[in-house]
Amino acid sequence: MLPESRSKTMASQAMKIAALVSVGQHPLSRRERRADQDARAVELALSLSPELPSLIHVGSARNESLRAYLGMGLNNLKVLNADQDVDAVPALASYLGEQALDIVLTGVRAECGEGSGLLPYAVADQLGWPIVPRIVSVVSIAGGYAEVWQALPRGQRRALRVPLPFVASVDPAAEPARQSAFGPAQRGSIDSRPCAAEPDQARANWQQHPAKPRPKRLAVAKGGTAAERMKAATAKPQGQGGQVITEGTDREKAEAILARLVAEGVVR
């Protein structure tokens, strides 16, 4: 264990935490890498307990990009051996049900493949645990309950209280993951075990294509006379400008600004 992760631990009691990790994909080069959101989940898991979290992956144990997670200061990665096209949910749920876990963390959406973000919900449903989506931090754990902060739009946060054990997905707004070190990544061990995963029947007849650029929506002026539509189409979008205050004392100008800020609701 790294000394930083020991010093950053929050709870004194040992929590059993698991992080579900996947193989990511660089958005431009398409190279395989550690998935950003999953790495944040591992980072959050490392900060929660003095005990090292367990890492779980469903897929091929021979994938070298998984070692990037071990380079974050972990000794061990558990791989449930399965093919590309299997349904990971039943295998994960049965494996997690056997372990006595308190918290299961994962990213919001996978970086390659379907990336639907339904996996944490399906796993939580099979385990019968509550699911909290898009958390950024775990504030406290006491008395069988955890208080977590959830990410909202525009940088806002919401506090939630949830009973242990639970499943949570970690928002991209959470603490960024630490750098992966090459040495520990090579020294860590990847344990693979077979699992009874079945091919994903629902996805059998879907087709995968490279993403097509989506058409942009155009603002089309409707109604009115032809002259009005012509004017709406050819008019300059900006240029009319807003209110300009040149006269008056500095105090009046400051009052005008403050009144606008209050009217917009950003100053209370």
Next chain:
Amino acid sequence: MSLRIRRNPRLERIRRNRLHPEYESLMAARVSAIGPTGLRRINPHQTGFVMVQGRKRLNRLNPDGVGFAGAGQPGRVQAKEKPLHRVADPLGYVAAVLDLPGGRLSSHDRDVLGLAQQLAQAKDEPHAVLAIALGDVRETDLGGAGADRVIQLNQLHNEPLTGYCPELKRAILNATEQHYQPAFWLFPDSIDGGADLGSRWAVQLGERAAVQAWQVSKETTVCRGGSQLTDWHRPTPRVLLLAPECGAPVEELRHEALPLELTLPEPVSVTIEDLGPVSVDPSQIALSEAEFILAAGNGVRNWDQFHQVATVLGATEGASRVAVDDGYMPRHRQVGASGTWVSAWVYLAVGISGAIQHLQGIGQCETVIAINLDAGCDMVRRADLTVIADSEAVFAELLNLMNERQTGIAPQGVTVHEGEARHVA
């Protein structure tokens, strides 16, 4: 009574003579379009309208048959009521569960309702769009957005549906499913709650939901895959989590928005408890998601005062490229094409002249307020409110004003602004 048309030679003479003193008053009294011989007459001096540039234009639409001025003046839009679309006896429903952030329909909600209408009309039997609005609803025009039927609830067994309560909402969806069995369940795939509730609902129904669906027809759906890199073509499932701009919002028609009866479900035990919003330090918020940004440029000299104002106003700090290059602000606070593209509600630009790269970066901002010494700069043209003054002096007064707001004391002999006075009172 003879049908002979009587002529008034005197009036005709005046009408022909535009310099006659009585001409104006006579023409103002609207001559009939039928001339004395029974022919249709058009007065060329009264046809058309004058454009903004001062040029005269003919109105070729001629709604009354004669193009008299006044009939088709530009800018005078009659608010015509849109035709009402009725679904009298629907044999099925398409359910759209709305986000309603702040109680109002977002543009994402409108897209979802528009797509719901498309799916309902693609069905062979008459289907109605059932809008499910849970929580505080301030929107009054759900029918205008495309809702044929509405289920609107703001509490369930005295538990309010505001805040985070996915389990209560799921119970209501369950009751709706039992009573009405909608053909499709549509959710906006948004951070405002639609994605969460839709995922829960798909898992409960045992459906493989289409997530980030952006092209939906009755039979097939195209979904965006992970990292926006792939498209998945698949048969359309019952539960769809729709990407923004998935369908065209309803504009041409009005819909009825009739309230629909729903037997309330049994009380459910809630496991996740909402402890309310957390106050966030604005300086910790990433620039791209901040809602109020105070940005500084080359015109700012007193940087301590700038940071103080940002703290007092509760704004996230931003900067133009010049301020960052000169080392006054860190690189991750740079706004613009080579920095961060921001989407704030309010952007207060101080001493920023508005290079085109900077204006691109603030293109998404709702309200822009500028403080600048140069009244001719590009930022003034972009801003909704501009103050031409020295930023240091205005900042000093802003600090005074905020101090008075917090302490509640206004100094003697100073006229307090109306909005201010209301707040202090």
